[in-house]
Each structure stands twice: as C-alpha cells, then as structure tokens.
C-alpha cells in the first residue's frame with residue numbers, strides 16, 4: 001500500500017479548548033510525524049493553497065445553534081464561496097453535545113458543503129458527544145491506516161452519536177427488570193440494551209423515557225366515551241401532567257363553572273391540590289360530558305406524552321441501567337400508576353428512550369479529588385454510575401457513599417454490588433443510614449454528623465460532593481449537616497481561620513463548595 005498524502009494540515013475550530021487540545025495531540029502523535037503535521041485554527045487554513053498530496057483534517061466543535069466557533073467562521077464562509085473542491089481530501093472530527101438541539105450542527109453543515117463541492121471524505125465524519133476522548137482514541141489509529149493507504153478502514157469506521165429525542169427515540173430492548181427491595185412500592189433495577197443505537201453517554205447523564213399510557217386508564221377513558229377507538233386516539237397523549245392551557249380549554253368546552261372558578265388565581269392552592277395525582281379521566285368525570293368535550297377535540301388538546309427523565313446508574317457501553325421507584329396510589333376508588341414507571345415496569349419488550357448529557361453531575365476532571373456521594377432511595381442511581389466510572393477508569397481515589405433508606409434488611413439497594421465495589425477498592429467508605437433500624441431515627445445528615453471528622457478531611461483534600469434524592473427532604477438537611485461539620489472542624493470555607501471563631505459574614509461551606517463547582521446536586 002502506498003500512502004495517500006505527504007502532508008497533513010490539522011485545522012481546528014474551538015471555543016473552550018477541547019477541539020484545540022485534540023488537534024494538538026494529533027499533531028504530536030508519533031504515527032503522524034512522517035506526514036509533517038501542521039496545526040492551526042481553521043480560519044488560518046487556506047484551502048486553495050492545499051495540493052493533491054495534502055490531507056485536511058478538521059477537528060471542530062459546534063456552538064450557538066449548531067454554528068462554527070469564532071476561529072472557524074471565516075473558513076466556512078470561504079468554503080461556501082467556492083464552487084468546486086474536487087481535489088480536496090479531508091477527515092472531519094466533530095465535537096458536540098446532544099443536549100443542544102443542533103448536535104454537531106457546524107461539522108455536519110461543513111461536511112455537507114464540502115460534499116456538494118465534490119471534496120472527498122477519506123474517513124466517515126465523526127459526530128462525537130461529550131465522550132469525545134473515547135472516539136478520538138479509536139479514530140487516530142484509523143486515520144493513520146488511511147494515510148498509509150488503507151482507504152477501506154476509513155469507510156468502515158462509524159463513530160456517530162445519534163441525537164435521539166422525543167420525536168425520534170430509540171426503541172431499546174429491556175433485558176433486565178429486578179426488584180432491589182422487598183416492599184411496595186418497589187425499587188427496580190432496569191437494564192436496556194442500546195447496542196447499535198449510536199447513543200453515547202457517561203455516568204451522571206440522564207435517560208429520557210418516552211412512555212405509552214396505562215392500558216387500564218385508556219380503557220376507562222374509552223369506557224367513559226363508550227367508544228373503543230379512543231384507546232388508540234389517546235395512547236401517546238399526555239394524560240397526567242395537565243397544564244393550565246389544557247384546563248382552560250376544557251373549562252371553555254365544557255362550560256363548567258366549578259372548573260372555571262378553580263382556575264382563578266385566588267384558588268391556585270385548591271387547584272394544585274386537586275391536580276396532585278389527578279389524570280384526564282378525573283377531569284372528564286368531574287367537569288365534562290362526552291358531548292361537550294368530544295374525544296377528537298380532547299386528543300387535539302392534549303400534548304404528546306412528555307418524556308420522563310431518569311438518572312443513569314451505569315457507565316457508558318452497550319447498556320443503560322436505571323434504578324426506578326414504582327409509583328402507585330389510590331384516589332377516588334381507582335388505582336393509579338405513574339405513566340413512565342407503569343410503562344417501564346409493565347411487560348413491554350422495548351421502550352423508547354434517548355440520552356441527554358448532564359455535565360453538572362459528571363466526575364471532576366481531577367482524577368485524584370475524593371468523592372463524597374450522598375443519596376437516598378433511588379437517588380443512589382447516578383452515584384452507582386459514578387462509582388462504576390471510577391472502577392472503569394482504574395484510577396483509585398478516596399470515595400465515600402452515604403446511602404439513606406428505611407431498613408437494612410428490606411431496602412439495602414445494590415447491597416451486593418456495593419460490597420463488590422468495596423472489595424475492589426473502588427468504594428473506600430460506605431456509610432449506610434437506615435432510618436428505622438434502631439430505636440432512634442437515623443438519616444443521612446446524622447451519618448454526615450457522626451463521621452464529620454473523616455468527611456471534613458476529605459473536603460480539605462478537595463473532595464467533590466454529589467447529592468441525589470428528594471429535594472424536599474434532602475437538600476436542606478445535607479447542606480446544614482455539611483456546614484455544621486465544617487464549623488466544628490474549623491471551616492475550610494471563607495471567613496474563618498481553622499479552629500478560629502466564625503466571623504459575622506462567614507460563608508458557609510456548602511456555598512463555598514457550590515461556588516467552586518464542587519457541590520453537584522440532582523434533586524427531584
């Protein structure tokens with residue numbers, strides 16, 4: 001095989017430095033030195049000066065609404081102003097984030113503009129998500145093989161994260177449903193197979209579930225209308241999270257004075273109380289008649305079933321794990337299940353899902369920073385993901401999991417997995433807080449207080465705190481407990497000398513952690 005180029009020009013488009021960093025690494029890669037690599041911002045690349053023994057490698061992020069970074073804007077304009085680029089050969093590595101609507105929008109447009117002008121891509125375009133490092137490590141050896149003449153290697157490489165969303169979700173087979181506790185409502189471990197989906201995620205990210213409605217609820221609404229076709233009509237409409245605009249329209253169609261009255265601002269509390277746990281069938285029965293709100297009008301009125309977000313409990317790869325609490329309650333003589341949890345825990349073989357990046361809950365870049373992980377109930381989910389990432393990284397750091405539940409015997413979620421992580425040295429401290437095990441209630445804030453010295457030492461070493469669980473119960477209690485251990489041990493925050501008296505304007509530790517990006521919260 002003979003090499004396809006003598007020279008490699010590496011042009012980068014980068015706002016915050018990721019693409020530039022990769023470009024510089026590529027430029028320094030030993031395998032590329034035979035091709036005299038030159039690294040420069042895309043705006044400085046003169047495509048009209050490239051010869052037919054040059055390969056243009058483009059590494060760029062996307063910004064705004066899928067637009068080029070500032071140092072790639074002029075390059076894009078020059079490409080658009082050129083009619084024929086048939087001599088140009090290129091390889092594009094795009095960096096983006098599926099959290100943005102126009103995922104890798106710039107590099108996709110650039111690739112299309114080059115193709116329209118008959119330029120040749122020697123490797124399939126890469127659309128990388130926040131997990132771009134893993135793609136880069138796979139892409140560089142292929143680039144090297146292509147340069148050496150193995151053009152098929154470039155055609156065989158497919159590194160494109162697909163940006164799924166609620167309108168184009170991936171139907172992921174469910175490969176495991178396992179109850180983790182002994183009581184009702186159940187806490188379930190659910191595993192999806194996402195092989196071949198092009199979906200990429202990392203620990204801390206969220207999975208959105210696009211549910212279908214409970215068949216019993218659909219049948220009951222169809223019964224109310226006395227029309228079986230209503231089941232299909234409403235299968236994918238939102239039947240539980242009912243917005244103000246839907247209520248207003250129902251009040252208008254039904255002409256019901258009670259509903260109109262409840263919509264007045266002065267009665268907001270009453271309306272909120274009524275809506276808690278209510279669904280469309282309640283509204284129909286309580287305020288409407290099948291004649292005043294016809295089923296077609298109702299279907300038109302209701303938005304599509306809203307996707308529900310869940311914290312991912314695994315780390316990258318071909319599977320996504322969730323830890324889900326069953327939602328089940330009775331109201332007005334009727335059992336109700338959560339729309340998404342009902343769908344997840346039903347018997348459906350596959351479920352439509354998509355991932356969204358959640359950078360605020362990723363592991364810190366500093367691989368030596370200790371981790372203090374605090375979670376209650378299914379709030380353990382993303383913490384399991386983070387621990388799995390520590391395990392996969394292979395770089396050991398001090399980690400402490402403070403896990404709160406009711407009973408060690410009945411509710412110790414992931415007991416075996418945690419024991420294995422302990423044995424493996426991934427989880428260095430496990431502090432369970434089972435509220436009903438002893439004569440006194442014992443919650444995570446009590447565990448924080450009891451082990452204050454040890455936690456304080458970790459915080460002094462730059463620990464990051466991750467908190468996940470119920471907003472109402474957890475946030476304030478944990479924040480206060482952290483502030484209290486800092487005060488007791490000599491604050492590492494601002495305004496107090498270690499061991500000294502607090503000043504009047506002392507900044508609590510939780511604030512200091514938050515300001516320095518070391519307090520990560522996922523509360524619901």
Ligand SMILES: Cc1cc2nc3c(=O)[nH]c(=O)nc-3n(C[C@H](O)[C@H](O)[C@H](O)COP(=O)(O)O)c2cc1C
Nearest residue numbers: 014015016017018019061062066096097100103104
């Ligand atoms: C304000 C802002 C806007 C962004 N817009 C997009 C976007 O439209 N599409 C996309 O795929 N990624 C978008 N991203 C994600 C970046 O492309 C991603 O973080 C990339 O790794 C940054 O690389 P850089 O450091 O080389 O600029 C955006 C990021 C920020 C902070």
